[in-house]
Amino acid sequence: MTRRVIGIVMNGVTGRMGYRQHLVRSILAIREQGGLPLDGGGTLWPEPILVGRSADKLKELADRHGLTHWTTSLDEALAHPLAEIYFDSQVTPAREQAIKAAIAAGKHVYTEKPTAESLEGALELARLAREAGVRSGAVQDKLFLPGLLKLKRLVDGGFFGRILSVRGEFGYWVFEGDWQDAQRPSWNYRAEDGGGMILDMFPHWRYVLDGIVAPVRSVYAHAATHIPQRVDERGEPYAATADDAAYGVFELEGGITAQINSSWAVRVDRDELVEFQVDGTEGSAVAGLRNCRIQHRASTPKPVWNPDLPATEPFRAQWQQVPDNGEFDNGFKVQWELFLRHVVSDAPYRWDLLEGAKGVQLAELGLRSAREGRRLDVPELTL
Structure with a gap:
């Protein structure tokens, strides 16, 4: 059975929500089950690339879970050869510029809400993603x-x-x-x-x-x-x-x-x-x-x-x-699986950045x- 590795830049996972729900109970849980089965055969193996402001916290988190990829530089994370998806669970004021950088780097984007501090900013992110031809998703876990x-x-x-x-x-x-x-x-x-x-x-x-x-x-x-x-x-x-x-x-x-x-x-x-x-x-x-x-x-x-x-x-x-x-299953994990299949298999997915803008x-x-x-x-x- 073939296994495809997909790198996910995860920004903000030293915070409570990003760590517990997105890293541990979603991405690491998918790895613990052997990867994500894909329609047509094969599995998808998510490889987290951790990014944040504190090197000490990132290293401790990576060591705790046996992860090897982490950095305090967003540019370095986005340039990682495995990186295909950017995920953001930072505080809201830091989110918009980071997502713009990810879109400019050609990465698919999945983000916590609110997607931006203003409706204008949220709509701009949705437009940029559409113009760049990248897939986008906003967390709508409930x-x-x-x-x-x-x-x-x-x-x-x-x-x-x-x-x-x-x-x-x-x-x-x-x-x-x-x-x-x-x-x-x-x-x-x-x-x-x-x-x-x-x-x-x-x-x-x-x-x-x-x-x-x-x-x-x-x-x-x-x-x-x-x-x-x-x-x-x-x-x-x-x-x-x-x-x-x-x-x-x-x-x-x-x-x-x-x-x-x-x-x-x-x-x-x-x-x-x-x-x-x-x-x-x-x-x-x-x-x-x-x-x-x-x-x-x-x-x-x-x-x-x-x-x-x-x-x-x-x-x-x-x-x-x-x-x-x-x-x-865990609601965050279920939506992650849907988004991952959307990225690699073109599976239907409607909770994009425009849907996220409606919340803003x-x-x-x-x-x-x-x-x-x-x-x-x-x-x-x-x-």
Whole structure:
């Protein structure tokens, strides 16, 4: 059996997301399974070429996993004879110029979101990739999670009838960094470093709503900085200049209303850290990262409002779990495999840099809506 080696320049893998989800649970996991089987025979063997700012961190990471290719020079990494794909999971302000350099070097591009700090920048990247004839992809991992795959199955199967609304709850308490260490890096809370809830999460909500329910047509957002001062990784207090919570109302095609609350200053009283409830004329569903439960029209109970008596109905017990009906792999890994097949075998793939730009568009409009206090239309994007 033939094995084709493909070099992947991985920039930003010393960070939490780049290391855990993209290097370890995606690329190294593909290697551990013997490579990626290709249609028509043979396997694809991904060879990481690590790049970052800290030589010590890169060397330690490479030694830990038995990797041989690493450098602190992006130019050197892009010039590596094996390099065919550039992947970026850096902080957002560093992303745009690095992707431009990769496109100029003729590399296919796969990147975390947001793809750029502005819609103008995101569209320019999509245009440059198209003009250069390179393949591109933007990470849209939540589409490949078990709970949302089950939700998509319900939508495609017509379970809901006419969809009326979507309600989403996302978030958890991120410690301020004083008496307990914060679970997220401090740059997330500095607008000047590309932080902020809207910039981080609205790109996710765009592809989730577009890809599972219906295209987003308008947005109204309220942003808040609930915790105005935090403590960084060095124990130094700093001003939180970015929003740590966002409350959004989105109008979807077909008159569907979506409401999504996102907060790093909320304590969790849900089964999962993110949940979406979809209500339709024929049934409802609540989907999280892994699970999805449903209530059909025929089995919907008939609650009666009476504030003078305690509630006795077991509301949670009146829902039914959607079965797995299959095995689910890591969502990041699944999308990596699709992109790799797209690059080497021309397999279908629709989550390109233009799709990534749609997420940046919604974030930009969300921030503007929060500043101006008004609802804004979301126009179609074209190159």
